[in-house]
Amino acid sequence: MIRTSSVLFWFGLSIVASLAFYRTTDKVQLLEQQLRDLNSSIEAEQKTIHVLKAEWVYLANPARVEAEAHKHLALRPTVPQQVARMEDLAELLPTRDEAMTSVAVNSTPLATIKTSLAAPGQHVAAHKPAKPAMAVASVDTGHINEHMILQHNAAPSSPDTIGTLINELGAHP
Numbered sequence: 001m002i003r004t005s006s007v008l009f010w011f012g013l014s015i016v017a018s019l020a021f022y023r024t025t026d027k028v029q030l031l032e033q034q035l036r037d038l039n040s041s042i043e044a045e046q047k048t049i050h051v052l053k054a055e056w057v058y059l060a061n062p063a064r065v066e067a068e069a070h071k072h073l074a075l076r077p078t079v080p081q082q083v084a085r086m087e088d089l090a091e092l093l094p095t096r097d098e099a100m101t102s103v104a105v106n107s108t109p110l111a112t113i114k115t116s117l118a119a120p121g122q123h124v125a126a127h128k129p130a131k132p133a134m135a136v137a138s139v140d141t142g143h144i145n146e147h148m149i150l151q152h153n154a155a156p157s158s159p160d161t162i163g164t165l166i167n168e169l170g171a172h173p
Helices: 002-059 062-072 086-092 096-101 161-171
Strands: 134-139 147-152
Touching: 002 062
Parallel strands: none
Antiparallel strands: 134 147
């Protein structure tokens, strides 16, 4: 009886081992096929990258870029009269009215904001005088590149945590 049970045990074990071996072999073949597919796609991408690099070298060639620029653009060499100092830019830039005459707006505005700007050197007070935390001032020079300046006013009369934080941040450089 011991002999028959040990023969059945070894026979069952060999069947289980052969099934596991067959299943493992099948999985290995599937993984090898996936690896071959990935390697072929990597090789195709490397060839594509090589072609793109060659195209980039051709397109970025300075002689070709210069020839295309002469062909499509009316560029001339810079003359010394075209170079301006930073101090002279305010006089050389067009005014807002001059610039706006060449701009045509054909669409409806998304929003309308009503505000008033002060003359140069004056400050515009906030709309609510009870809590003036900040005021907006504009330096109107008539040029396109105007700047808006935020300036701190007197401390608010009521406890305003946001205004207090802004004042504290403005006090520290």
